[in-house]
Amino acid sequence: MNDVVKIVTHRQSKDLVCVPEALTSTRNIEYIAFGQKKYPCQLVTMNTLHDVISISEQLKEMLCIPFEGNIEPIIIGDTLQLGPLIGIFTAGFTESLLRPIGDRSFMFANLMAENNLQNSFIFIFGMHGIDWETETIQGYFFTEKRWVKEVVPFPTVIYNRLPNRKIEEHKLIKKVRNRLETEYKIPWFNPGFFNKWDLYVKLKNEISVKHYLPVTEKFHNLDTIEQLLSQHQFVYIKPENGSLGSKVIVIRYHREEDIYYCRYREDGVNKLQKFSSLNVLINRVFRKTKLHDFIVQQGISLIRYEHQPVDFRVHTNKDAHGKWHVTVIAAKVAGKGSTTTHLNNGGRVKTLDEIFENDKAKRIHDKLSLAALRISEVLDKQLEGHIGEIGFDLGVDKNETVWLFEANSKPGRSIFTNPHFREHDKTIKKLFLEYATHLSKQSTKSKVTIK
Template sequence: MNEVYKIVTHRQSKNLVCIPEELTTSRDIEYIAFGQKKYPCQLVTMNTLHNIISISEHLVEMLCIPFEGSIEPIIIGNTLQLGPLVGIFTAGFTESLLRPIGDRSFMFANLIAENNHKNSFIFVFGTHGIDWESETIQGYFFTNKRWTKEVVPFPTVIYNRLPNRKVEVHKSIKRVRQKLEKEYKIPWFNPGFFNKWDLYVKLKNEKSVAHYLPKTVKFHNFDTIEELLSKYQFVYVKPENGSLGSRVILIRYHREEGIYYCRYRDFETNKLQKFSSLQSLINHVFRSTKLHDFIVQQGISLTRYEHQPVDFRVHTNKDALGKWHVTVIAAKVAGKGSTTTHLNNGGRVKTLEELFDQEKAKRIHDKLSTAALKISESLDRQVDGHIGEIGFDLGVDKDEKIWLFEANSKPGRSIFSNPSFQENDKQIKKLFLEYATHLSKKGNELEVSMK
């Protein structure tokens, strides 16, 4: 990462910019930029300045720099780029400045505050804050432990944190994204929510990762489930576009009894029911659900803790060079009677050391890390757009074989409720800014090369 500089203002010549000598020896800088705004400037280097960039009030106003703050400037061609100016794109805003993004305000405040010492210019925005005529955005900044609204230029890079699939496919949202990304050439990360079936199709043809995939088929009719039940002890029926364990059904056939057992969650209650036929099970449990949007997946007998199945949340993130790193591995223990290990279904978060002895914990950690990195690299090659982070749900069976259950392009934060993962949380927030800066540089360099 570059060295951090403080932006301050002065009242001298209206286009004057004063920078320390160590920042550059070049006298060819003709422009100063903040976000997507760029203006001519007169540059002066001064050996009396240290880690300070002094900008005229006139330029500060023209560039829409909202306040004095910290940045990591870069020089691209003949331009001094202040920033990056990072926009976090989301939806679900309220009228309150105390909680402008509702329940997610605390999550965004933490992300911004963790990086304020490196970059004070990270903001949250939605479609309602965009002024296309002036090419500015009224965004929400978190500074001095409070939220403020400030008008800034279009950002140099955008982090996609739309809350759900329904919002993401809304026409107005798609229109805004396309315009900022295509017309203004602003790089975005992350891509849209992953579709389980699409990911399975992409990964099953890659030799390096195909062995991590449970057998998965699209639901066509009852025979689809029967065929997998004849081969495996149990199966999961999942929506292609589900999240948080929503509508995940476990079906097991007991051959001696001739009975189908089904575990599922209904109105925040874990249920176990038995049926004499698969048809009666489907009719009761799925009722009006459109089953053509579901997949059927081989059940895996997972490692257990206190008699409950365990899977593992593994996060991978890109760094300042765009390289993948494993940033956290957490064990998730299923709640009693639950089909999944999600916390909202009664699950618990543990460290590997709480589940296994030291030697086994290290072995499992290494196997999960290898799998997560290989799958991250594979998805990176095949999915359109820039991916900066992935949250994986991985399983380990009795033979310590690794299985991929799910990949999330916008991983949740629930595992960080466990204090053991606070340092991992900080690292992920740091890498968010590193990758945003990396994309910003690439975008600027591409723009210069095209001129």
């Protein structure tokens, strides 16, 4: 039985657990578990209160259950597992209980509040909250419209929401993650930030998806740029590990003028400049940047809306069975003079119906959905670890051919500022809980099997 029930406490025998008769007909349950904590118990079935599990106050304290709430119990072998207990691992904590994770507090609160009716035990934690000796974590719960600190066991599954690559690569962060994964066998999703070049290498030989890839080369020297410019109208130069459109530049060579035009963003301002040579351009635009970690990519002439280029953010998420779904497709219209469609560069978010007529909107939607699902499935097989969500930046050219520009393992939430996408946002949060629960069950069952 996997229905959600409420957990309450009683003051009777310290190891007594009372469960609905509908939950189990077996008398072989000897243990009760919450997160990574597990204790012997005496199980009693009742034919009343079908949606309640009652445990002693002592067991509640020993298991570090922070409050009475909704859980989804599963029986594995001789153990009644309460949960799941889902930890969201991040960094950037403050001293304030009003905004414990700074500007991201609202995003996390929104995610947790959406799922509280189904599962109350979702918390946020950082490296500083872990007590290895007691195997507990001081985490932050969002309940009844406020943040509270509670001590809980190590979780059954961890959602990786570290905010940037620098923090993710910190040696202490990596040490913590490795210990929780290897010593405690706790599954993590999602993996680390994707590297653009690594993804290109993994996808370019896959028959089902390679046609979505623009020609891409690792930067070696100016000849790399010249070669692609000789074959294409313009090229993009992007950092392998960049995000939010940071340091993306566009170079176009005008043969009649023998001039290189460069569009880029500097000090918050979109710029378009021309240069007499590629060498002068690189020395000026990249004067403070080393190019050995950049890629050079074929430019794509995108479809336009109100004379501005448009690309698309497509989110895919896994459900309770680990199956991929397209959860949202948003059109992003570039800001005037911008090299990208990101909102921080002046971009706007639209629905497909706002920029296309009905037939074309459906046609583009179907093509984008097919591409996103195919690429999600390939990456799922190619990459290590558990992937529960991907945010794609896809382009469509004038021939309605779909192109992959970027895949994000931790997609941002900026498109949801458009009220048209609120329902999609709810679906994503629902699937987040479904997939976390799915991983939690898989992990718990595998531990029993191993033993």
